Amino acid sequence: MAANLTPEYLEAEKRFKGAKTTDEKVEALEQMLATIPRHKGTEKLQADLKRRLSKLRAGQQRPPVSRAGLMHRMEKEGAGQVVLVGPPNSGKSQLLRALTRAAPEVAEYPFTTRAPLPGMMVFEDVQIQLVDLPPVHPDFFETWLYQIIRNADAALLVVDLSDPDLLEDLETTLAELRKAKVELGSTAPPNSVGGIGLRTILVGNKLDASGAVEDLEILKELYRDRFPIVQVSANTGEGLEQLRRASFDLLALVRVYTKAPGKKQDLTAPYVLKRGSHLMDLAAMVHHDFLTQLKFARVWGHGRFEGQMVNRDYQLVDKDVIELHR
Numbered sequence: 543m544a545a546n547l548t549p550e551y552l553e554a555e556k557r558f559k560g561a562k563t564t565d566e567k568v569e570a571l572e573q574m575l576a577t578i579p580r581h582k583g584t585e586k587l588q589a590d591l592k593r594r595l596s597k598l599r600a601g602q603q604r605p606p607v608s609r610a611g612l613m614h615r616m617e618k619e620g621a622g623q624v625v626l627v628g629p630p631n632s633g634k635s636q637l638l639r640a641l642t643r644a645a646p647e648v649a650e651y652p653f654t655t656r657a658p659l660p661g662m663m664v665f666e667d668v669q670i671q672l673v674d675l676p677p678v679h680p681d682f683f684e685t686w687l688y689q690i691i692r693n694a695d696a697a698l699l700v701v702d703l704s705d706p707d708l709l710e711d712l713e714t715t716l717a718e719l720r721k722a723k724v725e726l727g728s729t730a731p732p733n734s735v736g737g738i739g740l741r742t743i744l745v746g747n748k749l750d751a752s753g754a755v756e757d758l759e760i761l762k763e764l765y766r767d768r769f770p771i772v773q774v775s776a777n778t779g780e781g782l783e784q785l786r787r788a789s790f791d792l793l794a795l796v797r798v799y800t801k802a803p804g805k806k807q808d809l810t811a812p813y814v815l816k817r818g819s820h821l822m823d824l825a826a827m828v829h830h831d832f833l834t835q836l837k838f839a840r841v842w843g844h845g846r847f848e849g850q851m852v853n854r855d856y857q858l859v860d861k862d863v864i865e866l867h868r
């Protein structure tokens with residue numbers, strides 16, 4: 543046979559043909575994909591297997607998430623919640639693995655992830671919650687998926703730079719989200735009633751794969767006005783530091799450290815507030831008494847002279863050290 547199919551492959555194929563249930567078919571197809579020889583001569587067949595597998599998996603019984611009604615919400619933790627969205631197989635789960643201690647299932651066929659899974663990503667001294675999700679695709683329509691996305695603070699839109707259908711898949715994802723009234727890449731909600739806009743980074747993943755760089759150039763050309771673009775390889779780790787920083791920037795936060803008068807700054811975890819917050823917002827977080835009793839504060843930081851006095855309406859800057867006085 544021209545394609546040099548192995549006995550393992552042929553065995554799996556036989557099982558596929560004899561399979562009665564969807565589960566059996568999926569299992570056999572997965573085995574076929576795992577054992578098919580990888581070369582030019584089988585590329586078409588590989589693509590065909592993936593397509594069939596994705597159809598079957600999409601129609602497979604779902605975990606009972608929607609019935610239980612429990613997973614419509616994803617409890618927020620840390621400084622912000624960022625959802626991983628994108629077409630099937632783009633490497634969302636692999637990215638969660640690379641950036642956090644969570645261990646979602648990663649597989650070479652699409653529709654692997656069936657339920658949300660959170661993990662904490664560290665950036666310097668803050669923790670950002672990432673949530674791995676099933677792919678955004680017409681074959682996987684679950685309202686809870688869109689509820690989780692709508693409730694998030696920001697999104698990483700993950701695409702596969704080695705996928706020849708990259709642009710088409712990306713547009714499909716954006717269109718599905720638009721149907722659910724979620725507009726990625728804007729901070730303002732779209733005009734439709736109940737629509738939301740979600741700050742988004744376009745993450746070009748699989749930078750290590752061949753041909754990835756050309757696709758990256760096209761992607762930049764078409765989307766750089768709409769999204770910040772970060773290129774990474776979840777496999778080799780390339781670009782992940784930039785992605786951590788970009789995710790923090792995306793959330794538009796400031797970190798503020800407090801110190802007691804005459805003492806050194808408190809080096810424990812910072813207070814994290816929305817960019818644009820004022821001194822009074824911090825005071826309220828530190829102790830509610832400060833709301834009425836705060837007289838002034840001193841600031842050590844950015845573009846200020848050491849210990850400069852500021853008023854209640856002072857706008858906080860990332861990495862400010864603040865001494866509150868009553």
Ligand SMILES: Nc1nc2c(ncn2[C@@H]2O[C@H](COP(=O)(O)OP(=O)(O)OP(=O)(O)O)[C@@H](O)[C@H]2O)c(=O)[nH]1
Nearest residue numbers: 631632633634635636649650652653654655776777
């Ligand atoms: N070469 C390369 N392969 C990658 C990279 N990231 C992920 N992959 C591979 O891409 C395939 C899909 O990865 P997943 O993380 O399961 O993709 P996903 O987006 O979670 O897929 P779904 O859950 O089906 O939506 C797996 O075979 C991964 O090993 C990468 O940076 N480089």
Ligand SMILES: [Mg+2]
Nearest residue numbers: 634635654655
């Ligand atoms: Mg996945």
